[in-house]
Amino acid sequence: AQRVTQPEKLLSVFKGAPVELKCNYSYSGSPELFWYVQYSRQRLQLLLRHISRESIKGFTADLNKGETSFHLKKPFAQEEDSAMYYCALSGNRETSYDKVIFGPGTSLSVIP
Amino acid sequence: DGGITQSPKYLFRKEGQNVTLSCEQNLNHDAMYWYRQDPGQGLRLIYYSQIVNDFQKGDIAEGYSVSREKKESFPLTVTSAQKNPTAFYLCASSSGHPFEQFFGPGTRLTVL
Numbered sequence: 001a002q003r004v005t006q007p008e009k010l011l012s013v014f015k016g017a018p019v020e021l022k023c024n025y026s027y028s029g030s031p032e033l034f035w036y037v038q039y040s041r042q043r044l045q046l047l048l049r050h051i052s053r054e055s056i057k058g059f060t061a062d063l064n065k066g067e068t069s070f071h072l073k074k075p076f077a078q079e080e081d082s083a084m085y086y087c088a089l090s091g092n093r094e095t096s097y098d099k100v101i102f103g104p105g106t107s108l109s110v111i112p
Numbered sequence: 113d114g115g116i117t118q119s120p121k122y123l124f125r126k127e128g129q130n131v132t133l134s135c136e137q138n139l140n141h142d143a144m145y146w147y148r149q150d151p152g153q154g155l156r157l158i159y160y161s162q163i164v165n166d167f168q169k170g171d172i173a174e175g176y177s178v179s180r181e182k183k184e185s186f187p188l189t190v191t192s193a194q195k196n197p198t199a200f201y202l203c204a205s206s207s208g209h210p211f212e213q214f215f216g217p218g219t220r221l222t223v224l
Contacts, residue, residue, distance in 0.1 A: 009152060034212075044155075044202065044215040086154060098143070098162055099170065100213060104154040 002027050004087050004103035012109045013077045021072040021106045023061075023087030031089040033063055033070040036102070038084040047072075047085070057081070077110045084108075115139060118203050118216035125190070125197070125223050133188045133219045135203035144186035145204040145213065148172060155202065161186055190221060198223045 003026045013019045025031065035047040048056045050063040050070060061072045070087060087103040116137040125131045135144065143162050147155040157170030161180040175194025180186055186205075190197045200220050204213040 004154075006154075036213075043217055044204075046212045049212070099157055099160060100145075101157075102147075102155040104152055 002031075002089065002101050004089055004101050006085075006087055006103040006106045008106045009104070010107050010109070012111060014111045015079055016076050019074050019077040019081070019108065019110075021085050021087075021108065023070045023072065023103060025068050025070065025087070025089050027068075027089055027091075029091060031091060033061070034088045034090075034100070035059070035061055035070075035072050036086040036088055038086070040083070044086070077108075079110050079112055082108055082110045116203060116205050116214050116216040118201075118219050120219060121217065123219055123221045125221065127223055128192045130189055130191050131221065133190065133201055133203075133221070135186045135188065135216060136184055137186075137205045137214075137216075138184060139205055139207070139214060140183070141205035141207045141214070142183070143206045144180070145206075146170070146176070146178065146186070146188045147202045147204065149200040149202055149218070158188065158201075197221055 005024045007022050033050040036044050037047040038044045059074045061070050063070050084105050084107050086105045088100050090100045119134045145160040146158040149155050156172050158176050159170050159178040161167035164183050167178050167180050175191055177189045200218050202218050203216040206213045
């Protein structure tokens with residue numbers, strides 16, 4: 001079954017410290033992986049997706065198919081990074097899988 | 113302000129009553145989705161529609177109904193059959209394959 005897990009409900013780090021939000025998935029095929037973020041009083045929005053291989057707001061995420069992981073990383077956390085982060089997956093273009101599955105989310109708190 | 117809108121922001125309902133949540137988008141997106149967001153459970157898919165006059169059940173469709181008569185609109189009805197309707201409801205849209213979903217601001221439904 002398709003599933004996304006995020007083992008940490010809450011994660012607190014000090015400003016300037018590295019941060020890693022963990023995400024593991026199960027999917028029979030080649031998935032598309034995403035990270036969505038929800039800042040306080042703002043809409044849920046896409047942060048980044050693995051096919052773009054880009055860095056957004058200093059965050060990066062590498063898809064590790066062997067470990068079925070897509071951890072989100074940032075070398076130096078900032079206070080404005082405090083938010084709820086959701087890992088998500090969908091099927092790739094070659095599949096008819098037309099849904100997105102979201103993980104339970106990790107609440108990141110950056111301590112000044 | 114374009115994009116995707118949801119109304120109302122807050123909604124109160126008495127037990128036994130049906131209630132309809134509105135979702136409208138002007139992004140010309142073909143696909144629209146309804147999610148339910150509960151603390152610690154992430155986003156769970158209720159219904160989705162890839163095209164006008166067609167929709168599919170998501171993972172938690174029981175007690176909900178939808179319609180897709182227009183491309184721009186995807187209203188969700190929470191029926192009295194839904195056992196635990198108090199939640200935050202999010203609507204989203206995407207153009208075709210769900211590479212990026214655009215979310216509305218949400219509706220918080222409380223059953224009294």
